[in-house]
Amino acid sequence: MLADSWLIARKDLQVEIRSRIIINQIAPYTLLIMVLFGFALDANTQTLRDTAPGLYWVAILLVALLAIQRGVQIEDADAARDRMLLTPVSSSSIFLGKSLALFVQLLVLEVLLFFVMMVLFDTSVEDPLLVCLSAFVATVGIATSGTLYGVIASGVGVRETLLPILLLPVLAPVAIGATRTFGDAFGRVNADGWAWFGLLVVFAVVYTVLGMFSYGQLLEEE
Amino acid sequence: MITTVGPFNATSSRSTRFLGLCLLLGIPALILFAFIFSPEDDSMEDAVRLLYIHVPVAIFSYIAFGVTAVGSICYLWKRSRWWDTTAHASAEIGVMFCGLTLVTGSIWGRPTWNTWWEWGDVRLVTTLVMFLMFIGYLALRQVPASPEARAKRAAIVGIIGTINIPIVNRSVEWWENSTLHQQSSLTDGNLENLTLFTWFLGTLVIGITYLWLLIHRFRVGWLETEEERLGYGAAIEERQAEAHGLDVGSTGIPEEGENE
Amino acid sequence: MSHLGYLLAGWSISIGTLAVYAFFLLRRGKRLTEKVPPGRRRWISSTEEQSRITDG
Numbered sequence: 001m002l003a004d005s006w007l008i009a010r011k012d013l014q015v016e017i018r019s020r021i022i023i024n025q026i027a028p029y030t031l032l033i034m035v036l037f038g039f040a041l042d043a044n045t046q047t048l049r050d051t052a053p054g055l056y057w058v059a060i061l062l063v064a065l066l067a068i069q070r071g072v073q074i075e076d077a078d079a080a081r082d083r084m085l086l087t088p089v090s091s092s093s094i095f096l097g098k099s100l101a102l103f104v105q106l107l108v109l110e111v112l113l114f115f116v117m118m119v120l121f122d123t124s125v126e127d128p129l130l131v132c133l134s135a136f137v138a139t140v141g142i143a144t145s146g147t148l149y150g151v152i153a154s155g156v157g158v159r160e161t162l163l164p165i166l167l168l169p170v171l172a173p174v175a176i177g178a179t180r181t182f183g184d185a186f187g188r189v190n191a192d193g194w195a196w197f198g199l200l201v202v203f204a205v206v207y208t209v210l211g212m213f214s215y216g217q218l219l220e221e222e
Numbered sequence: 223m224i225t226t227v228g229p230f231n232a233t234s235s236r237s238t239r240f241l242g243l244c245l246l247l248g249i250p251a252l253i254l255f256a257f258i259f260s261p262e263d264d265s266m267e268d269a270v271r272l273l274y275i276h277v278p279v280a281i282f283s284y285i286a287f288g289v290t291a292v293g294s295i296c297y298l299w300k301r302s303r304w305w306d307t308t309a310h311a312s313a314e315i316g317v318m319f320c321g322l323t324l325v326t327g328s329i330w331g332r333p334t335w336n337t338w339w340e341w342g343d344v345r346l347v348t349t350l351v352m353f354l355m356f357i358g359y360l361a362l363r364q365v366p367a368s369p370e371a372r373a374k375r376a377a378i379v380g381i382i383g384t385i386n387i388p389i390v391n392r393s394v395e396w397w398e399n400s401t402l403h404q405q406s407s408l409t410d411g412n413l414e415n416l417t418l419f420t421w422f423l424g425t426l427v428i429g430i431t432y433l434w435l436l437i438h439r440f441r442v443g444w445l446e447t448e449e450e451r452l453g454y455g456a457a458i459e460e461r462q463a464e465a466h467g468l469d470v471g472s473t474g475i476p477e478e479g480e481n482e
Numbered sequence: 483m484s485h486l487g488y489l490l491a492g493w494s495i496s497i498g499t500l501a502v503y504a505f506f507l508l509r510r511g512k513r514l515t516e517k518v519p520p521g522r523r524r525w526i527s528s529t530e531e532q533s534r535i536t537d538g
Contacts, residue, residue, distance in 0.1 A: 232508070232511045232512035232514075232515035232516075233507075233508065233511030233512070234508075249497065253493070253497075256493075262484075267484045267485065268484040268485050268486070268489060269484070269485045269488065269489070271489050272488065272489055272492045272493070275492065275493060275496045276492070279496065318499065318500075318503055321499075322495070322496050322499055322500075325495055325496075326492045326495070326496055329488050329491055329492040329495075330488070330492065332488060333484075333488050431500060434504075435500075435503070435504065435507065438504075438507050438508065438511060439507060441511060442507060442510050442511045442514060445511065445514035445515060445518050446514060448514075448518045449514055449517050449518050452517075
């Protein structure tokens with residue numbers, strides 16, 4: 001099953017590498033969001049430093065929406081999804097593969113954005129391990145729930161507008177949890193970062209399981 | 223079963239008329255009890271009178287979302303249109319009740335907590351996220367698709383939304399770890415009889431309102447699918463006539479506007 | 483009565499919303515009833531066949 005997932009993920013990533021949408025369009029967009037935050041908060045470095053964790057995750061969520069749309073678009077084009085269903089790959093593997101591809105893309109964007117944030121918002125990290133682990137787990141949660149909701153919103157004419165209102169409320173725990181862990185890791189807020197890390201793990205596990213079970217149901221109807 | 227269609231009794235039956243009659247008597251009675259007969263609260267003064275609508279509406283918005291979750295599970299299990307229509311109907315009423323909960327709560331919070339909104343409050347933020355989640359659910363249901371595909375997607379979103387509520391609740395609780403909401407005052411045992419009676423009356427009246435709306439909304443939903451299916455069937459026949467027996471009906475998702 | 487403005491606002495918004503929703507709901511029901519033939523309106527005595535979603 002894992003080998004099949006890897007095949008699917010590699011396919012998506014290859015499409016991504018060839019089209020360069022992530023590097024040419026989505027990454028500059030993230031940068032723009034960060035600059036806009038700077039404008040909105042009046043170029044006040046102290047405020048930016050304090051709110052950096054929240055701003056960072058808001059930017060990631062907005063960018064994730066675009067990446068998810070991309071992933072669905074690949075499948076919608078040329079009836080690729082129907083052909084994928086004709087292969088003997090199980091729907092759980094397809095789900096894991098698509099999530100993995102999305103996860104890798106998001107992680108690349110996160111690393112990029114992290115350095116942008118360090119420079120522009122003048123942040124310093126006190127607990128690098130917590131930052132790495134929580135970002136990893138939060139991204140798993142975003143990737144799995146995003147893949148699941150991506151297919152729910154797929155195939156309808158209004159996908160671009162439907163996906164955000166379906167997905168963003170669901171991601172509320174990730175938005176809060178990841179912001180708190182980063183706040184703790186940056187030494188900005190007095191929160192128990194590892195407890196929040198646990199919440200992110202729960203979220204990631206719940207959505208991985210839900211996705212593996214319901215993805216097949218959602219694919220069949222197409 | 224009704225035989226004549228009057229101006230407004232199209233989706234009504236003997237049971238809904240009875241419930242409607244109860245409401246015509248119950249709502250004025252509730253207003254009288256809430257505003258005149260019940261005493262004012264020691265600490266909240268007259269602001270307590272808002273709670274006679276706020277709390278029942280909140281309770282029934284949770285119940286409504288619960289019914290949606292149960293309907294969604296039963297739909298996936300039995301694949302019956304009855305459950306699908308019930309889940310949809312309940313979600314729509316739930317969203318309206320939830321919106322009213324937030325609005326009346328906000329209005330009540332201003333004189334009592336001296337703020338319209340409190341980010342640190344667990345129930346407030348959880349309710350808001352739930353509200354937004356079910357608005358998304360309703361938006362999904364508006365999307366043109368084949369009835370079966372739409373029902374399945376909506377059921378999955380309904381179930382996931384409900385599973386997500388405890389996670390949201392937990393996260394908000396840790397976030398600020400505080401609530402301005404007082405513990406249930408009903409268990410204190412020192413409420414005056416009239417206050418207690420008004421609480422029960424409010425819950426009863428809002429409960430009947432929910433039931434009455436649910437039955438009507440269910441029937442409207444049922445008729446909508448019937449109408450959609452009539453139009454859908456006609457469109458397919460038309461196309462089949464054009465295409466000389468080409469099987470158009472198996473494409474699953476109809477084109478936009480086809481089922482309007 | 484203290485806080486009268488808040489009280490009136492809260493109650494009138496609540497009752498008003500419910501009334502408006504109920505009005506439009508009944509109107510929608512009436513319009514749909516006119517479009518759907520009586521034989522397919524029997525939500526109460528629906529047969530097993532009717533209660534299943536069939537394509538087309």
